[in-house]
Structures are given as structure tokens and as C-alpha cells.
Amino acid sequence: MSKTDHARLEQDRLELQAQLDSQKTRAARNKLGQFATPTALATDILEYAGSILGNKEPIRFLDPAIGTGAFYSALLRAFPATRIERATGYEIDTHYGQPAAELWDGTGLELNHMDFTRQRASSKFNMLICNPPYVRHHHMANEEKGRLQLASMGAAGFRPSGLSGLYCHFLALSHAWMSEGGVAGWLIPSEFMDVNYGQAIKRYLLEKVTLLHIHRFDPNDVQFADALVSSAVVWFRKSPPPKHHQVKFTFGGTLAEPALSREISIPALSAETKWTRFPALNVRDRYTGGVVSDFFKIKRGIATGDNSFFILSKAEIAARGLPMHAFRPILPSPRYVKVDEIDSDKHGVPALDRRLFLLDPGLPEDEIRKQYPALYAYLQEGKERGLHDRYLCRNRKLWYAQEVRPPAPIVCTYLGRGDAKNGRPFRFILNKSAATVANAYLAMYPTLLMERAMKADPTIIRRAWEVLNRITPETLLGEGRVYGGGLHKLEPKELANVPVLELMDMIPTIERPQTQTEIFELVAAE
Numbered sequence: 243m244s245k246t247d248h249a250r251l252e253q254d255r256l257e258l259q260a261q262l263d264s265q266k267t268r269a270a271r272n273k274l275g276q277f278a279t280p281t282a283l284a285t286d287i288l289e290y291a292g293s294i295l296g297n298k299e300p301i302r303f304l305d306p307a308i309g310t311g312a313f314y315s316a317l318l319r320a321f322p323a324t325r326i327e328r329a330t331g332y333e334i335d336t337h338y339g340q341p342a343a344e345l346w347d348g349t350g351l352e353l354n355h356m357d358f359t360r361q362r363a364s365s366k367f368n369m370l371i372c373n374p375p376y377v378r379h380h381h382m383a384n385e386e387k388g389r390l391q392l393a394s395m396g397a398a399g400f401r402p403s404g405l406s407g408l409y410c411h412f413l414a415l416s417h418a419w420m421s422e423g424g425v426a427g428w429l430i431p432s433e434f435m436d437v438n439y440g441q442a443i444k445r446y447l448l449e450k451v452t453l454l455h456i457h458r459f460d461p462n463d464v465q466f467a468d469a470l471v472s473s474a475v476v477w478f479r480k481s482p483p484p485k486h487h488q489v490k491f492t493f494g495g496t497l498a499e500p501a502l503s504r505e506i507s508i509p510a511l512s513a514e515t516k517w518t519r520f521p522a523l524n525v526r527d528r529y530t531g532g533v534v535s536d537f538f539k540i541k542r543g544i545a546t547g548d549n550s551f552f553i554l555s556k557a558e559i560a561a562r563g564l565p566m567h568a569f570r571p572i573l574p575s576p577r578y579v580k581v582d583e584i585d586s587d588k589h590g591v592p593a594l595d596r597r598l599f600l601l602d603p604g605l606p607e608d609e610i611r612k613q614y615p616a617l618y619a620y621l622q623e624g625k626e627r628g629l630h631d632r633y634l635c636r637n638r639k640l641w642y643a644q645e646v647r648p649p650a651p652i653v654c655t656y657l658g659r660g661d662a663k664n665g666r667p668f669r670f671i672l673n674k675s676a677a678t679v680a681n682a683y684l685a686m687y688p689t690l691l692m693e694r695a696m697k698a699d700p701t702i703i704r705r706a707w708e709v710l711n712r713i714t715p716e717t718l719l720g721e722g723r724v725y726g727g728g729l730h731k732l733e734p735k736e737l738a739n740v741p742v743l744e745l746m747d748m749i750p751t752i753e754r755p756q757t758q759t760e761i762f763e764l765v766a767a768e
């Protein structure tokens with residue numbers, strides 16, 4: 243059959259559809275969920291199905307609620323006849339089924355005038371496309387619901403809630419009709435994404451199959467009839483989800499060219515009760531797959547005001563007779579730290595050749611004058627150099643007081659050369675000492691999520707550090723900036739946005755935020 247034949251057949255089908263629809267009341271059509279898919283959308287859907295299935299496999303097509311065959315018609319237009327090995331449809335209502343069978347006679351369609359939900363499944367189909375009847379649960383008799391729940395359980399291993407519409411049962415029952423690796427595209431109400439009865443379906447989509455893509459139409463888009471305004475197209479493959487799988491959520495525009503698009507991880511989807519929040523931007527996006535800031539709060543190290551004055555060695559402190567307790571350990575500049583793991587003595591001082599201390603007495607000058615004359619004299623020296631008048635110092639309550647920056651378990655060297663000899667422009671250092679850091683480092687403090695996980699499993703911080711050091715320079719640099727001469731710099735915000743899927747996997751499931759409220763609490767508590 244030629245392209246023009248296909249176009250003419252579609253024209254005939256549309257006329258038939260209009261004629262058959264007009265012979266029924268709206269109420270009667272509602273009862274069986276009889277609303278046809280517009281031609282343009284059916285075309286988009288079949289073309290998209292082809293892009294997911296690949297261009298080799300012979301197609302075994304099933305539409306469990308075929309109507310006059312909008313999808314079958316699009317199938318014929320989208321693929322050469324030689325690729326279509328089999329095409330099957332079910333239709334309960336002979337009002338549509340009979341004329342449709344006549345229209346498609348001789349094209350190879352096997353159209354069964356039967357109730358799909360009562361058929362014995364045969365798992366032969368690798369392309370299942372369906373706009374199932376949207377019959378609400380309160381139009382279904384209790385007995386019927388019970389029968390469908392049982393059948394769904396048998397087919398897909400989950401029991402749709404009693405509040406589920408007929409389309410949920412269609413989806414569950416169809417599982418048994420798909421061949422392993424086959425793809426399904428469902429044009430269904432987007433309601434399931436948010437409401438309670440949708441939970442079971444969402445779990446099925448996340449656990450039993452590989453959810454590929456959910457596209458929602460923009461209700462303001464005039465191209466669809468009113469029945470479709472709140473619809474979504476749900477695409478999945480019948481195979482278990484691969485590790486680190488991301489699901490595409492799109493909105494508006496068309497399936498192939500959506501207005502908004504975003505990849506969302508399975509943990510983020512499990513944690514979110516309202517899927518229609520995706521793909522729009524919101525606070526929850528921090529959990530869309532694990533970025534560094536999900537696990538670490540990132541702070542720049544201390545800007546002392548003058549390292550040569552505020553940072554001293556033990557020998558210098560001793561030579562000037564300064565009180566040791568006015569100091570706390572601080573890491574030397576990264577070029578003096580050759581190791582990636584810093585051990586500590588029993589006082590928390592880093593086990594490094596170069597041991598340095600930050601002056602941070604935390605007492606007013608008057609007190610210091612009375613109690614520690616040597617330290618007072620040292621501060622006066624600083625004043626003579628004009629330190630107390632420098633921008634940083636003069637804006638402090640005590641000009642010599644330092645910012646609060648407790649020791650961080652992981653610190654990052656954030657200035658590096660892309661061609662550094664070890665191939666790593668930035669280093670993550672496991673800091674087991676009580677040393678703070680100056681601003682040649684970024685300090686990484688565990689978030690509440692990470693703290694909870696560390697309590698459950700203390701080894702997690704070391705494993706997290708290993709993961710961070712495995713992040714490829716390209717991934718890190720992708721977020722960072724390049725300065726003249728090949729110098730790379732990673733700002734705290736940029737490091738915060740580096741994806742680390744591996745880390746989310748490490749967090750025991752039980753520690754992950756489970757509900758939206760919990761996530762908001764976590765975010766608010768940070």
C-alpha cells in the first residue's frame with residue numbers, strides 16, 4: 243500500500259469515527275470511555291514508539307482498546323508493511339469494532355470483538371500502544387472491581403486500589419501481554435501521578451519495568467480535544483530498571499520536541515508523592531538524582547585577613563611565648579599536603595611535616611592584655627602593621643577573631659590545572675584531624691541526610707570520599723570555570739551541583755527521605 247492509500251484510509255477512518263460517535267450519546271460514550279486519539283497525536287506516538295524500539299526488530303503490535311484504530315492506522319503510516327509481523331486489537335463495542343474491522347479488512351489486522359480484560363494473555367507483543375477506556379471507579383460495580391484487582395495481581399504482581407479507574411487495570415493486565423524487552427506507550431490521565439490510587443501504579447513503573455519517559459500535555463495547548471487536556475503519555479520497557487536509571491519527564495510542546503524536559507532518578511521518584519511536580523523547577527530538584535550538595539554543605543575555608551600573621555608554626559608560637567590554647571590546628575596550603583588522607587595525633591593535630599596553627603583567642607583585647615601579655619604584644623604588632631584596618635578585619639567584632647569553621651571530614655582543593663600531572667585538577671582530602679582550613683580549600687560538611695547515614699554506617703564517609711575522588715575531571719570541570727593559562731577553579735556552588743549518583747546508592751534506603759514533608763523538613767533544617 244502506498245502513502246496516499248494510508249492517508250486515504252486515515253481519512254475514511256476519521257469520517258467513520260465522526261459518524262459512529264454521532265450515533266451515540268455523550269453519556270453512552272462516557273460509560274465505555276470512548277474518546278478517540280487525534281490523528282496527529284497518534285502519529286507522534288507511533289513514531290516515538292519506533293524511536294524507542296529501534297529500527298530492526300520486527301513489530302508485534304497490540305492495542306487492547308482499539309476503537310476504530312487510530313493507532314493501528316498510525317502504525318501503518320509509520321512503518322513499512324514488511325516490518326509489521328503482527329497487529330492485534332481488542333474492542334468490546336461492536337458499534338465501533340464491526341465497521342473498523344471492515345475498514346481494515348485485508349490489511350493484516352486481527353481485530354477481536356471481545357472484552358480485553360477477560361482474555362487469556364499471550365506474551366507476544368513488543369509494541370503495546372493504548373488509549374484505554376477512562377471509566378472512573380464509581381462507575382464500576384464492586385464485583386467487577388474485585389475481579390479486575392485479582393486479574394491485575396496475577397498479570398503484573400500488584401493490586402490496583404479500589405479507587406482505580408478501569409485504565410489502571412488495563413495497564414496492569416497488559417503486562418502479561420508484553421514480550422520481555424518490549425515497549426509500551428500509554429495515553430492515560432495524568433491524575434495517577436499525584437493521587438493515592440496512583441501509588442501502586444507508580445511502584446509498578448519504578449520496580450517492575452524500566453520507566454522511560456512521561457510526557458504531559460500543556461492544558462493551555464489548544465491542539466487537543468478537552469478529553470485530553472490532563473493526559474500524559476507513559477513510556478516503559480518490560481525489563482528491570484538498570485542501575486542509576488534516569489526517567490525523562492517532559493511537559494508541553496510535542497512528545498518529540500517538548501517545551502520542558504528533565505531527567506529524574508528513581509530514588510527521587512520514589513521519594514516524591516506528586517510526580518506532576520516534574521519537570522518544573524522547585525526545591526525538590528536537589529533530590530533529583532544526587533548532587534554533591536545532597537550529601538555535603540560546602541563552605542569556603544577561612545579568609546584570615548593575613549595568613550602570615552594569623553597562621554603560625556609551633557616553633558613560632560613557642561619562640562614568642564604565646565599561649566597554645568589561643569590557637570587551633572589548620573591545614574597548610576594544598577601544595578604542602580601531598581597525601582589524600584590526613585591522620586591526626588591524639589590532640590587532633592594533623593600528622594603532616596608542616597604543622598600550623600590559627601590564632602583565634604576568642605577573648606576581648608582587654609582580657610588578653612591582663613591574662614596574656616605576650617599575645618597582647620603580638621596583637622599590637624599586628625595593629626602596627628595596620629591589619630586591624632584592613633577590610634576583613636575591621637568588619638569583625640574583634641578584629642582578630644576568625645570565622646567559625648569547624649574541622650570538615652572532607653576538604654577539597656578547588657584551584658587546579660587541567661593538565662596537572664596526576665590528571666586530577668582538584669583533590670578531595672579525607673581529614674581525620676581537628677584542623678580547620680583556610681580559603682585555599684573548600685570545606686565539606688555532611689548534610690543531615692549524610693549525618694543520618696553516617697550514624698547508621700560509620701564507614702560511609704570514607705566510601706563517600708572514594709566516590710568523590712573517582713569523579714572524572716571532565717565532570718568536575720564541566721561545572722567549574724577555566725581561567726587563563728589553563729587554571730581551573732571550582733566555586734562552592736559549582737561543586738554543589740556536580741552529580742554523584744553513586745552516593746545516593748550508598749545511603750541506606752531507610753535513611754533516604756521518604757515523603758515530601760520529610761524532604762521539606764530536611765531542606766528547611768539545613
Ligand SMILES: C[S@@+](CC[C@H](N)C(=O)[O-])C[C@H]1O[C@@H](n2cnc3c(N)ncnc32)[C@H](O)[C@@H]1O
Nearest residue numbers: 277278279307308309312333334357358373375
Ligand atoms: C479511549 S478509546 C480509544 C480508542 C482508540 N484506540 C483511539 O485511540 O482512538 C477506548 C476504547 O476502548 C473500548 N473499550 C472499553 N472497554 C473495553 C474492554 N473491556 N475491552 C476492550 N475494549 C474496550 C471502548 O469501546 C473504546 O473504543
